[in-house]
Every structure is written in C-alpha cells, then in structure tokens.
Amino acid sequence: MLLRIDQSSTTPLFDQLAASIRAAAIAGSVKAGERLPAARDLAESLDINVHTVLRAYQVLRDEGLVDLRRGRGAVVTDRAARYSQLSAAIDAVVAEARTLELSPDTVAALLREALR
Amino acid sequence: MLLRIDQSSTTPLFDQLAASIRAAAIAGSVKAGERLPAARDLAESLDINVHTVLRAYQVLRDEGLVDLRRGRGAVVTDRAARYSQLSAAIDAVVAEARTLELSPDTVAALLREALR
DNA sequence: CAACTTGTTCTAGTTGAACTAGAACTATAG
DNA sequence: CTATAGTTCTAGTTCAACTAGAACAAGTTG
Numbered sequence A, B: 001m002l003l004r005i006d007q008s009s010t011t012p013l014f015d016q017l018a019a020s021i022r023a024a025a026i027a028g029s030v031k032a033g034e035r036l037p038a039a040r041d042l043a044e045s046l047d048i049n050v051h052t053v054l055r056a057y058q059v060l061r062d063e064g065l066v067d068l069r070r071g072r073g074a075v076v077t078d079r080a081a082r083y084s085q086l087s088a089a090i091d092a093v094v095a096e097a098r099t100l101e102l103s104p105d106t107v108a109a110l111l112r113e114a115l116r
Numbered sequence C: 001c002a003a004c005t006t007g008t009t010c011t012a013g014t015t016g017a018a019c020t021a022g023a024a025c026t027a028t029a030g
Numbered sequence D: 001c002t003a004t005a006g007t008t009c010t011a012g013t014t015c016a017a018c019t020a021g022a023a024c025a026a027g028t029t030g
Helices: A013-029 A037-046 A050-062 A078-100 A102-116 B013-027 B039-048 B050-062 B080-100 B103-113
Strands: A066-071 A073-075 B067-069 B073-076
Touching: A013 A050, A013 A078, A013 B103, A037 A050, A050 A066, A050 A073, A078 A102, A078 B080, A078 B103, A102 B013, A102 B080, A102 B103, B013 B050, B013 B080, B039 B050, B050 B067, B050 B073, B080 B103
Parallel strands: none
Antiparallel strands: A066 A073, B067 B073
C-alpha cells in the first residue's frame, strides 16, 4: 500500500491520508481483514502527528471502510468491494473533465453542487 | 438566478458563490452574453465583502465561464454549453453515491483521487 | 471631452479550522 | 497481568479565508 502525503498541499493531511488508504482499499491493494499500521507507528513513519492519523482512521470508520478497536487497531472491512460501479462512473467523469481541461477544483465543485 | 450562500458553512464563501453561478450557467438560467451583477452590488445584497465576490468572479474567469472587464463587469461566455456531457456523467456518479449512501465529502475525495 | 461605472491592486487586521503536542485513560490481545 | 493501540482532554500554533478601506485603471455613457 502506497501512502502519499504532501506537506505543502493545502488539503488537510488527514484528508490526504484517508483518501490514500481509501483508494488502496478500492483498488484492492489492501484487502478485507487486513490490519492497517498502528496510528502511532504510521504517524512516526510519515512524520506527522498521531492525532492526524487517528482522524484519518476515524473518517474511514465513518465511511464503514475500517473497524477501529482498542488493542487491535484498524481493520479493513469488505465494504470497499461494493464501490466498483461508483469507480466506473467516476472514471467517466474524469475522462470528460480531461477533454474539457477542467481543474480538479472545478470538477469537485460541480460534483458537490450536484450532490446537494 | 438563485445564489445561495451559507455563512455557517466551512466551505469558503467565494467557492460557494462561484459554484452557485457556475451551476446557473450550466443549467441555462444565465445565458451567454448576460451580465452578472456588479461586484459591489452583489456584495451588498449578499452581505459579504466585495473582495469575496471578486474572488468568485476570478475563479469563474479562470475557468473561462465569464469575461471580466473594467467598466463593463462580468459577462457570461458560451463555454458552459459544452458542459452537458460532463453533467450527465456527474449525475451518474451522484446516483451511485446515493445508493451507497456516501457523504458528499467521501465522493468528492474519491473524485479528487481519481483526477490525480 | 467629462463623469461614472466597475474591475484591479495594495495594505492591514481578524477569525477559525487544521495541525501539533503531550498526557491520562480504557478496551482488547496475547 | 502486561503490552498494545485507540479514545479523550487540554492547550498552543499556523495559515487560509474573510473583512475593510483606499487608490488606481480601463472601460462605458452622455
């Protein structure tokens, strides 16, 4: 599992981390039942704060992608498997956005508007 | 044209405003050639700062949706007309997201990840 | 032309979310 | 029991977003 964190980006670190793990779960590079690194360990290896990692884990828990339990850590659920159709739909949007040469911000804003 | 601004939201006001106008342009409720309200006027009627409105206008200019000229104001271009296929693709994503009961934040994050 | 409109640029101050930091606590695994 | 690892709490820092006001420049209008 590749976790990319960009300290210079303006998007919150916990968001970046959650997005990275989420993508890995959907792509299947982390499978259901697998355990994510302990928050303290991951925080150290990424050189960010423990709270930031835990917040990312909590985001994923709210989405139902991981179970979070004391003593055991963060375990990936099987929920990610159900995201395949969504991924396909998103790919279609990405393709359209590229032909129009729209920025990620613009496309994201359009999506958010459509979701309201 | 309906412009919705939520002061209590954490998403930047200029983003909200830009999104609102963008949606109107794509929906066709403001057409190419039409002039948007002068920044000072809009700022007053929405009870926000002029700079915030101008920033929203600049976002739309960067996307090519409006022309911005001194003395004349912000005029809508015909670019929005080319967004129809993108809108359809976005609608498909929205439909999938709703069946999975995902939050807007989650879907937006997935999209951003796919756009990288 | 002159007057007016409207976006542009500059400086400066305020606010709040995000992040950091550290400690104490608690449920679970082994 | 002991170690692990998430939970909760308090507190301080930083930076983008927003506000505010003024001076300016390039158009439009009469």
